[in-house]
Amino acid sequence: MKLKGENIIGFKSSAKGTKTIQAFIPAKNEYFPDRFTQATTEELDTAIALANKAFPEYNALSYEMRAQFLDAIADEIVALGDVLVERCAAESGLAVGRIIGERGRTCGQLKMFAELLRTGWWVDARIDKAKPDRQPIAKSDIRRMLIPIGPVAVFGASNFPLAFSTAGGDTASALAAGCPVIVKAHSSHLGTNEMISSAIIKAAQKTGMPEGVFSSVYLSHEEVIKLVQNPVIKAVGFTGSREVGMRLFNAAVSRPDPIPIYAEMSSVNPVILLEGALLDNGQKIAKELTASIALGAGQFCTNPGLVLMVENETGKKFLEDFAIQMSATIPATMLNKNIFKAYIDGVKYLQDAPEVALLGKASTEAMDEKLEAQPIVHTIRAADFLSNKLFSTETFGPASLVVLCKDNAELGEVLHSFEGQLTATVHATIADELAMKSLISIITQKVGRIIFGGYPTGVEVCHSMQHGGPFPATTDSRSTSVGTASIYRFVRPIAYQDFPDHLLPDPLKNDNPLKLFRLVDGNWTSEKI
């Protein structure tokens, strides 16, 4: 597939600008020859105007039509074939097998939202019937449902070039909700973005979607702020660094009309190892935890960056096993130069800190010229950990820090000191139950997902997933970016009072044509009115 290197503005390719950027091959530390032209302000404005125009048209389509669009995107992505997989693997430094798996997840997500649209219950339809005879005043007929919030700006992540990017969870959930999407292409996978964007446009045209329902643009830092602050844009989805996330957050909330922004930014995902679990399963945990830390060069927002345990005989035995396991890991290429540099700096900070000791690392040296990260684990005493906030910040990559506590009470103190997290994990047995209960009570206030006896990496895409936690894990703990519940980020409620039946949207009509579960006078029912 020949890449054009152009922005996709509505249904057209467009490259009116003069500034170009190049895609990078991290494993070779060199650039692809092709160039991608950044959008001009005029092109960005055109994309936004098209989204604005498309919004009421797109919104007026039936849920079934939207579902067909999402299904078609999945089909067009699969139809791209190997050329997508190869380009995506080369741009991201990720293995072909991983990319194939991620493509499956991405298409699965799109089809999951199509299925959700067909069920219809997600609109939370509620009806309170009129009571004209009520005293002292008549009761009106009130009906309420969720409607799309408006055009959405999506900023994909580098670490999931498919599942969290151009046609990833944010785009899928926004399109499902009824919101046109403008994607700011990630510089780490420019070719992938162009292929996926073309697939989306093909799907849009095949299924009769209005032009403007999707655009994809390459943007400078200044243009990014213009996108977030444009009055047409009604919400923002972002996954990436805390620094960029906060820049976008501040842009969104300082608009004359502030808008919701869902920025997923930073999480160290503490893993708590209680003594009973280490006694019973220490070796197994050492092996599996190591695998979770090293998986995908540790480039997951759910990577276990901190391990909490009590420093006793059982703990010491575990640490020996852990060190051995870590030595068997192998270095892997990181996503891009910035992430590689940040990892090197983060690890160096730990290495230079006198209170930090090396526990174990990959026995093979990492090759800088291939942007490889060397998996590594350090230890620190809880008292030292608590004295410096920097030890609890995320080092994105296959590094983890073991916090050694005197006892479970001190472990609780460490948990209390944390900022918000995407996840926390507890390994425990019946013997640990008392300590565990009090620790879980602390954890519950800090995280979006608690895992028992497993590992935080591997985020199941389902109705029950919560991928999002208190700040700085995300800027909006009320939301998830994975699973069907992520559609709620891009909708808002509207109520219709005393409306003629034929003017109501289908979910609220008397005869319930979509056969939805609705809350009618306080009871959930799929009956007609």
Next chain:
Amino acid sequence: MKLKGENIIGFKSSAKGTKTIQAFIPAKNEYFPDRFTQATTEELDTAIALANKAFPEYNALSYEMRAQFLDAIADEIVALGDVLVERCAAESGLAVGRIIGERGRTCGQLKMFAELLRTGWWVDARIDKAKPDRQPIAKSDIRRMLIPIGPVAVFGASNFPLAFSTAGGDTASALAAGCPVIVKAHSSHLGTNEMISSAIIKAAQKTGMPEGVFSSVYLSHEEVIKLVQNPVIKAVGFTGSREVGMRLFNAAVSRPDPIPIYAEMSSVNPVILLEGALLDNGQKIAKELTASIALGAGQFCTNPGLVLMVENETGKKFLEDFAIQMSATIPATMLNKNIFKAYIDGVKYLQDAPEVALLGKASTEAMDEKLEAQPIVHTIRAADFLSNKLFSTETFGPASLVVLCKDNAELGEVLHSFEGQLTATVHATIADELAMKSLISIITQKVGRIIFGGYPTGVEVCHSMQHGGPFPATTDSRSTSVGTASIYRFVRPIAYQDFPDHLLPDPLKNDNPLKLFRLVDGNWTSEKI
């Protein structure tokens, strides 16, 4: 009832400060003799610390226990008897009958949330069962529900001294959600606040709630910001002016850890009168619209501040009727000096504008010494209206501005120019259907509630109500401040992965002890697992 004039910090009265404020009697334009002592920073910190301590305890109680607390608050408020009604009417300038009605609504809201807690479905319980044999990787058991977000700061409104204040919707929904509440007492009804706060504390003690579940403090402007920015506070509810709302919004989003803020601020609630409706019902509409404008001295966030119509023969006839109806209205005392002054200034701005003409006003002159507002309606041509944003800002009180349009297309242009609104209202008949459909499509993007053939004042408290709209109606269009759905402002989701059944919260346990409707593997059911 002898008022103490002290803050209520946890279960104790406290007045360590030196600065006092006095309650005001608007109809007499004079102060009550009693003084209320502002909280010191230390007292505020104590209230916050108690809320923080109470949070996990309160959260651990069963929904039934919380429901009993809410029921008990309603009972204690009723038990306050006439002394509450009299004080509240005197402080607010509102009629005794209105206050009695509002007390009923307030207690009704509390009992409605108690009922909601007992149904349990609001926690949105979702379960995706494990599939240990799934290829290529096993599927974990994931379960998700809503949990309280944490302690909440509530800023009540002056215009609903009961239903939107100390034990009003924000407090009721936050307490129902499981969040301790700190109320910043409104200076417009200090005595009312003390009585209601005492009722809440009595109820808390009778039903065994932890100290700190509720506090009520008098605060200076600086202390207010300290409250919003304290790390313990996890969300803010506010109803009031755009100026104060934005001050609190900026404080909330500029925290090191930004938090959700639900500020309901400003709405002009356009009423659109199409020709068919005016032909059929012009006189009736003139009468009813006048009543809606003048109701409660126009001091409702849903007051119809703008009327949109086409200037033709039918329209002219309606305006004559409207003017006659307006002359029959009577001035009424406003809530406080600031609101009175803002009304006088707002009306003067219109009177002085050369493009604005007087249509009609109360034939009785308002008495300034009683802080009375004179109901008044002006007219303006659409082209002039569109040329100056100030004409579309809210004048809080019984004033309305009729925007005269050349045709329905220009009426659509006027609608397009609006900021977000709590409500819009359409009067139309079959004859107007074509125009109406296109206007409703515009309105849908601007408002939280659309009323057909009625008036925006009178907000039904029910499951289907949406009281909240795009900015600046509220700072968060995804939320409502009225109705059971308002509980969603103060919760966030959490997922439990592979948890032992006995450690799961009741809503997610296998045997479904609360008999909830749950989404199990994609199907809503109340079955056990």
